[in-house]
Amino acid sequence: MLCASLRCSFCLPLFRPHRVRVNTFSSSFVLQHQPWSGLQNWRESSLNENRVWGSKGPEPPPPPSPLLSSIQAEEDPTATASSLAELGTLVLSTSDPLTKSRLSHLAYSRWRSDGLPLGVSKPPDRPARPPKPHLVPPKEIPAPKNSGLPLNAYMLHNLAHVELNAIDLAWDTVVRFSPFSEVLGEGFFADFAHVADDESRHFAWCSQRLAELGFSYGDMPAHNLLWRECEKSSGDVTARLAVIPLVQEARGLDAGPRLVQKLVGFGDHRTSNIVARIAEEEVAHVAVGVFWFISVCQKMGCIPCSTFKDLLSEYNVELKGPFNYSARDEAGIPRHWYDGSSTDNLGNNEKLGNNEKLAAVYDRLACIISMEKENSNLSNEQS
Structure with a gap:
């Protein structure tokens, strides 16, 4: 993705060789938005060990016996990894779903406790999957x-599939863009490793509840749509942020309340409570996507709103309602990014249209200024 509205070849060299870094002068171009109020608390929170869904909600698993703890320590699969990126590759290369979930938590825990560097690694072309x-x-x-599952297990299986994919999507973001840590900064990778840990906990809850209902993940077919969306954005971090957190995960905010209502109507309050908690925690993941999308746009000298819309057009990604406006507002996604009928407190549609035109002008100015700056730098180097 190049600068929105003008395909300028002088942009930040995050992931394409022809890009040239520009100064972050474009911060004044960024449209005002309200970030999620809980983002900093989420980042600073202690490691979440509540990977079991108890009678009153999330709780830590019972402590293993001393003998089992000793065996697990000796067989720690993360012991050979020396960086966060290597840990991510290990998770992506693990096929068994429950093992992947546990390994994701172990990897994130080890990185936090041992102070490992970010490092650089290469992700597999596709994450390992079970038969x-x-x-x-x-x-x-x-x-x-026609699925052979009751409605509650059917919906829970679909959610488990989404959560398993989400583990891999987050780790792939960490590993795939690890060569650009100096540009993106450690916070980018810390946030998405944290997201991966959350998603692994969500998958564990879904798997536990499926087992309680007499089923398991894999009892019905699933689609690979989520990973195909991930593959689309494998070469550009702005596209990855737009397609995954700001579209795919935001859809989870839209669907969560409807799924909860269906489960309550079915009479399964335990499953509905699990789904409600997962939907609540997904706000953080969308908020992380908004934060880093705006941050990268600032570095590139691009306007977030027009860049987001151009990316969706370029990658043929469709925005589908109905939208859960309250959850999306909480996560910090400006309404006019995804809903053409919304003015997002800008006054009226005419004013929104003018704002979009200004954004396009700013994009052109950003690219022109960066071109002039690059020419000036080249002249100085030659002299």
Whole structure:
């Protein structure tokens, strides 16, 4: 993705060789937004060990026996990894879902406790997957009545599949963009490793509840749509942030309340409580995406709103309602980014249109100034 509105070849060299870094002078171009109020507390929170869903909600698992603890310490699969990126590659290369979930938590815990560097690693082309579930096109996913699962297990299985993909999506972001840590900064990787840890806990809750209902992950087919969206954005961090947290995970904010209501109507309050808690915690992940999308746009000299819309057009990503405005507002996504009928407190649609035109002008100015700066730097080097 190049600068929105003008395909300028003089942009920040994050992931494409022809890009040239520009100063962060564009901060005045960024549209005002309200970030999630809990972002800093989320970042500073202690390691979350509540990986079991108890009678009253999340709780830590019972402590293992001393003998089992000794065996686990000797067989620690993360022991050979020397950086966060290597730990991420290890998770991505693990096929068994429950092992992947546990390993994700272990990797994040070790990085936090041992103070390992970010490092650099290469992710696998695709994350390792178990033989089941069979991956089929979305249209071939059976309807609830034809799935062989009751409605609550059907919905829970779909959510478990989303959460397993989310573990890999977050670790892939950490590993794939690890060569650019000097530009992005350690906070970027710390945030997405934290997201991966949250997602692994969510998958553990879903798997536990499926087992309580007499089922397991893999009992019905699933689609590979989420990973295909990830592959689309493998070469550009702005695209990755736009497509995954700001579209795919934001859809989770939209769907969460509806799923909770269906489960309550089905009479399964335990599962509905799990889903409600997952939806609540997903706000942090969308907020992280908003924060880093705006940050990268500032570094590139691009306007976030127009860049976001151009990216969705370039990567053929569709925005689908109905939108959960309150959750999206809480996560900090400005409404006019995704909803053309919203003025987002800008007054009226005419004013919003003028704002979009100004954004396009700012994009052009950003690229022109960066070109002039680059020419000046080249002249100084030659002299």
